Amino acid sequence: MHNPFRKDEGIAVPRAGLTVERLVQAGAELADExxxxxxxxxxxxxxFDVKVASLYSHLKNxxxxxTRIALLALEELADRSxxxxxxxxxxxxxxxxxxxxxDYAREHPGRYAAARLRLDPETAAASAGVRHAQMMRAVxxxxxxxxxxxxxxxxLLGSVLHGYVSLELAGGFxxxxxxxxxxWEWILDRLDGLLTSLRPH
Amino acid sequence: MHNPFRKDEGIAVPRAGLTVERLVQAGAELADExxxxxxxxxxxxxxFDVKVASLYSHLKNxxxxxTRIALLALEELADRSxxxxxxxxxxxxxxxxxxxxxDYAREHPGRYAAARLRLDPETAAASAGVRHAQMMRAVxxxxxxxxxxxxxxxxLLGSVLHGYVSLELAGGFxxxxxxxxxxWEWILDRLDGLLTSLRPH
DNA sequence: TGCACTTCCCTAAAGCCTATAGGCAAACTC
DNA sequence: GAGTTTGCCTATAGGCTTTAGGGAAGTGCA
Numbered sequence: 001m002h003n004p005f006r007k008d009e010g011i012a013v014p015r016a017g018l019t020v021e022r023l024v025q026a027g028a029e030l031a032d033e034x035x036x037x038x039x040x041x042x043x044x045x046x047x048f049d050v051k052v053a054s055l056y057s058h059l060k061n062x063x064x065x066x067t068r069i070a071l072l073a074l075e076e077l078a079d080r081s082x083x084x085x086x087x088x089x090x091x092x093x094x095x096x097x098x099x100x101x102x103d104y105a106r107e108h109p110g111r112y113a114a115a116r117l118r119l120d121p122e123t124a125a126a127s128a129g130v131r132h133a134q135m136m137r138a139v140x141x142x143x144x145x146x147x148x149x150x151x152x153x154x155x156l157l158g159s160v161l162h163g164y165v166s167l168e169l170a171g172g173f174x175x176x177x178x179x180x181x182x183x184w185e186w187i188l189d190r191l192d193g194l195l196t197s198l199r200p201h
Numbered sequence: 202m203h204n205p206f207r208k209d210e211g212i213a214v215p216r217a218g219l220t221v222e223r224l225v226q227a228g229a230e231l232a233d234e235x236x237x238x239x240x241x242x243x244x245x246x247x248x249f250d251v252k253v254a255s256l257y258s259h260l261k262n263x264x265x266x267x268t269r270i271a272l273l274a275l276e277e278l279a280d281r282s283x284x285x286x287x288x289x290x291x292x293x294x295x296x297x298x299x300x301x302x303x304d305y306a307r308e309h310p311g312r313y314a315a316a317r318l319r320l321d322p323e324t325a326a327a328s329a330g331v332r333h334a335q336m337m338r339a340v341x342x343x344x345x346x347x348x349x350x351x352x353x354x355x356x357l358l359g360s361v362l363h364g365y366v367s368l369e370l371a372g373g374f375x376x377x378x379x380x381x382x383x384x385w386e387w388i389l390d391r392l393d394g395l396l397t398s399l400r401p402h
Numbered sequence: 403t404g405c406a407c408t409t410c411c412c413t414a415a416a417g418c419c420t421a422t423a424g425g426c427a428a429a430c431t432c
Numbered sequence: 433g434a435g436t437t438t439g440c441c442t443a444t445a446g447g448c449t450t451t452a453g454g455g456a457a458g459t460g461c462a
Contacts, residue, residue, distance in 0.1 A: 015428070015439060037238070042419055052420080054440045062420065102370040118371050148379045152387040155365070155374060159388070163364020164356070170319050173356060178349045187360070194395055219410080243448055253449080255411045274454065 012019060016050045020058050023048075024068045031069060031110025036117075039110070066117060071127050073111035077104050078128035081135050089142040091192040097139055098161055098188055105165045112169065116162075143195040153195060160191065219249060221259050225269045232270060232311025237318075242266060252398070267318060272328050274312035278305050279329035282336050288344040292393040298340055299362055299389055306366045313370065317363075344396040354396060363391065 006123050028049050031039045045052045059065050084096040105112040119127060122142070133154070140153050164187065168171065173180040226346040229250050232240045242263050246253040260266050278301070285297040320328060334355070341354050365388065368374065374381040 002449080040419065041421090051441060053422085056421065057439070075400075075458075116371070148383070149387075151379060152384045154382045154395070155368070155381075156361070156388050156391065158368055158373070159364030160357070160360050161364070162368060163360030163362070165362060166317075166367070167359055170317070172359070176352075178352060180356075182349070183353045183356045186350075187357050190357065190399075191396055194391055198391075241448065242450090254413080254451085257450065258410070271416060 007055070016048050016054070018048060018050065018054065018058055020068070023055060023058055023065065024072055027065055027069045028072055028108075028111050028114070031114055032108050034197055036066075036110045036113035039066065039069065039114075044090065050135075063089060066114065067119065067123060069111070070114040070117040070119065073108070073115040074132070075126040076108075076111065077101070078131040078135070080104060081132065085138065091188075093139045093142055094157075094192055094195075097135065098184075101161050102165055102168070102184065104168055105169055112165070116166075139164060140195070144199045145195070146200060149198055153198070157191070160187065219251065219259055221269070223249075223258060224259055224266065225273055228266055228270045229273055229309075229312050229315070232315055233309050234311065237267075237270070237311045237314035240267065240315075253393065267315065268320065268324060269319065270312070271315040271318040272324075274309070274316040275329040275333070277309075277312065277330040278302070278316060279336070281305060282333065286336060286339065292338045292389075294343055295358075295393055296389050296397075298336065299385075301371070302362050303366055303385065306370055310370055313366070328397065341396070345400045346396070347401060348401055354399070358392070363387065 023044055027039050030043055030047065034043075041055050041059065042052050043189050044065070045055050055065075059068075080100045081097055084100045085093055088096050119129070136154050136157060137150070140150055140157065143153070145153055164184065170181055173183065224245055228240050228245050231244055231248065233246075242256050242260065243253050245266065246256050256266075260269075281301045282298055285301045286294055289297050320330070337355050337358060338351070341358065342350055344354070346354055365385065369381050374384065
């Protein structure tokens with residue numbers, strides 16, 4: 001697979017070149033293919049055609065692997081969000097951010113599930129989760145809401161995005177009309193209207 | 202625990218009285234205590250002070266156990282919802298339904314997680330999930346929305362409820378002001394206002 | 403009451419996963 | 433090229449899942 005040399009029946013067995021980064025990357029791919037809860041140290045070892053014990057010099061344990069995959073997913077999602085938000089404001093920014101979440105979840109369901117992993121406070125504080133919060137606030141700042149409305153709106157927006165994407169990923173809207181895409185746009189329109197109507201004048 | 206007789210060092214070892222119902226009930230309690238993903242056939246067997254293999258005459262496999270816990274949770278949640286909705290309409294009904302979801306998730310986090318388990322189509326179709334959909338539509342019917350708006354609104358409502366409850370359960374709103382309760386009410390108010398404004402006149 | 407039959411929980415065993423300890427050889431350092 | 437470090441290995445132990453088969457407690461009927 002990743003290192004064809006390792007399966008040779010010859011005498012020389014080159015090293016597999018394992019690094020934490022490669023392991024986490026492989027774990028993320030595995031998550032997208034078979035589901036985040038199916039990601040296991042054993043499965044990743046199998047991908048590299050290497051014995052399981054070999055991974056334990058790179059990873060503390062199974063939870064460590066999953067946490068790192070979660071952090072990777074949060075980074076990727078934050079990067080995409082930052083890129084999509086550049087130069088946008090208002091409804092445009094809202095739609096861009098929402099689109100990033102939805103697309104990421106559909107392209108990388110396993111990673112998206114990983115990003116929902118509950119992190120311990122210190123890890124969370126050092127993660128890209130902070131950037132997510134900042135960007136969400138940035139989008140809402142465009143609507144000029146006073147506090148505490150802005151905070152409430154952050155929570156509403158977070159709930160809608162996460163909730164919709166989760167339900168769609170779980171197949172909740174499949175095989176029923178109207179198409180999920182139409183509802184998505186309808187929801188964004190209503191959300192935009194709501195936020196706009198909250199601006200003090 | 203459930204059957205003190207079984208640990209007696211005496212000769213007679215009475216039967217444990219295992220039934221699918223008791224196993225599922227114990228599994229649900231276990232889920233609330235240690236998390237749904239920690240629910241295992243072994244752990245349930247331990248609760249009844251019984252060997253693991255004994256459970257396999259009552260349960261097909263581990264997945265069967267989890268599915269049954271999910272179905273139990275869906276039933277309980279649907280029952281509570283039906284009770285809470287009786288005689289209510291409009292904003293009242295909306296708040297009642299939302300309150301049931303939120304309270305259930307906080308009282309029974311493991312069961313709530315179980316309720317989010319992805320069921321195969323036939324199982325889902327025969328589950329209380331159907332009642333959930335009906336009740337959500339019933340709440341929205343009170344707002345007199347035309348189609349396809351009503352469907353969009355069902356999806357929005359589902360997303361907000363599930364999203365908010367998930368995020369709160371994951372600790373997303375803990376240790377930050379304003380209090381999650383305040384945001385919750387704010388969100389319900391906005392949602393009610395939004396739905397009301399959509400009614401054709 | 404006695405006997406057959408069913409039900410219930412058991413022991414045994416195999417397979418996969420996590421995790422730790424210790425070993426040998428490849429790769430780097432000087 | 434010798435010494436050190438690094439990287440992947442074997443071996444091992446414990447936990448969870450699942451199947452196969454056995455023995456004893458309960459049930460029904462003569």
